[in-house]
Amino acid sequence: MNNKTQSVSDLVIRRLPRYYRFLGELAEKGISKISSRELSSLMGLTASQIRQDLNCFGGFGQQGYGYNIILLQEEISKILGYNNLKNTIIIGAGNLGHAIAEGMHFEKRGFNLCGIFDVSKNIIGTKAAGLTVSPMSDLESFCKKKKVSVAVICIPKDSAKSVCKDLISFGIEGIWNFSHCDISEFKDLVKIENVHLGDSLAALGYSLSE
Amino acid sequence: MNNKTQSVSDLVIRRLPRYYRFLGELAEKGISKISSRELSSLMGLTASQIRQDLNCFGGFGQQGYGYNIILLQEEISKILGYNNLKNTIIIGAGNLGHAIAEGMHFEKRGFNLCGIFDVSKNIIGTKAAGLTVSPMSDLESFCKKKKVSVAVICIPKDSAKSVCKDLISFGIEGIWNFSHCDISEFKDLVKIENVHLGDSLAALGYSLSE
Numbered sequence: 001m002n003n004k005t006q007s008v009s010d011l012v013i014r015r016l017p018r019y020y021r022f023l024g025e026l027a028e029k030g031i032s033k034i035s036s037r038e039l040s041s042l043m044g045l046t047a048s049q050i051r052q053d054l055n056c057f058g059g060f061g062q063q064g065y066g067y068n069i070i071l072l073q074e075e076i077s078k079i080l081g082y083n084n085l086k087n088t089i090i091i092g093a094g095n096l097g098h099a100i101a102e103g104m105h106f107e108k109r110g111f112n113l114c115g116i117f118d119v120s121k122n123i124i125g126t127k128a129a130g131l132t133v134s135p136m137s138d139l140e141s142f143c144k145k146k147k148v149s150v151a152v153i154c155i156p157k158d159s160a161k162s163v164c165k166d167l168i169s170f171g172i173e174g175i176w177n178f179s180h181c182d183i184s185e186f187k188d189l190v191k192i193e194n195v196h197l198g199d200s201l202a203a204l205g206y207s208l209s210e
Numbered sequence: 211m212n213n214k215t216q217s218v219s220d221l222v223i224r225r226l227p228r229y230y231r232f233l234g235e236l237a238e239k240g241i242s243k244i245s246s247r248e249l250s251s252l253m254g255l256t257a258s259q260i261r262q263d264l265n266c267f268g269g270f271g272q273q274g275y276g277y278n279i280i281l282l283q284e285e286i287s288k289i290l291g292y293n294n295l296k297n298t299i300i301i302g303a304g305n306l307g308h309a310i311a312e313g314m315h316f317e318k319r320g321f322n323l324c325g326i327f328d329v330s331k332n333i334i335g336t337k338a339a340g341l342t343v344s345p346m347s348d349l350e351s352f353c354k355k356k357k358v359s360v361a362v363i364c365i366p367k368d369s370a371k372s373v374c375k376d377l378i379s380f381g382i383e384g385i386w387n388f389s390h391c392d393i394s395e396f397k398d399l400v401k402i403e404n405v406h407l408g409d410s411l412a413a414l415g416y417s418l419s420e
Contacts, residue, residue, distance in 0.1 A: 017412035096309035104408065150418070197405065201316075208401055209320075
């Protein structure tokens with residue numbers, strides 16, 4: 001990664017996975033290069049926005065040629081750490097935990113889902129995404145043995161904070177937080193990505209009431 | 211809603227539900243007013259950012275007094291359309307559909323979840339969030355009879371586009387899209403809010419690889 005990435009804004013970072021997706025779809029269709037203008041009409045961004053975004057990382061385009069799709073996708077995947085598999089667990093194997101375990105294609109994004117945990121006796125021992133759900137009492141030894149670096153929190157608000165505290169003490173470096181619990185007090189200890197689906201729903205409500 | 215809202219940026223809109231949440235937590239604790247400075251340290255925004263955001267909607271604060279929490283929350287709920295219940299259905303009653311149906315508190319955000327649909331014979335007739343899962347063959351009559359205005363798409367990519375097309379012809383005005391399918395071709399016909407969980411996961415991956 002070059003020095004330029006240091007100053008890349010969060011907004012640009014959040015657009016990179018989207019570039020990656022669109023480029024992947026083009027590559028699947030056998031397309032090998034694309035201009036910023038063509039990419040812009042596809043993605044609903046301006047061509048200058050696209051050039052500016054991709055320049056943050058050194059710029060991959062050639063004037064008058066456009067972008068080499070495969071190379072650009074590879075570069076974005078390196079920037080996003082897709083090539084560096086991180087051992088990952090899910091805490092909570094209810095409907096949400098199952099949906100995340102089975103629907104997310106973790107490997108494609110650089111995460112190796114290797115464990116799933118729950119407190120419920122009815123759920124422990126069942127399967128999710130090919131993994132057997134383990135009891136929370138196994139969490140510490142599992143995290144340490146497998147050097148787990150990422151945890152996905154799919155448990156209710158009440159227990160989320162204490163579980164996160166435990167996870168950090170077990171060596172977790174990143175938390176993908178689906179609980180409706182504010183865990184920002186841990187933000188100096190781990191990387192936190194909160195998913196507030198309610199905020200997304202509210203934005204839809206706003207656009208409907210405009 | 212005043213004229214000022216016309217020019218409010220998407221970013222401000224997306225912060226409003228967060229203000230709403232934090233204000234709700236304060237109100238629950240019996241706190242009745244708060245300064246922009248106090249709110250800023252709580253939310254991790256600057257005080258001037260908060261004043262600027264809330265000024266977009268006319269400004270609710272009083273110099274030297276701060277914000278009246280109940281009034282501000284009420285105003286935000288009006289802006290976001292929380293008071294105007296919209297009949298809402300979920301398409302797809304797999305793990306994700308169940309998780310959304312049971313975990314989202316639709317009513318609190320202005321949505322009345324009134325139906326859930328699936329194609330699978332094994333799922334039709336089962337319960338989710340107190341509703342009986344209906345067959346897709348009932349979709350058209352249900353949408354028209356109940357004047358459904360919002361659909362949550364929790365089905366695989368392959369069938370999402372054709373289902374959205376049908377829903378629009380049945381009178382749907384807003385789509386909350388969890389399928390990994392790009393439905394932007396319908397953006398002039400319905401309001402679309404896409405949930406790309408993969409992009410959120412990728413952002414976590416980036417912050418871990420920094």
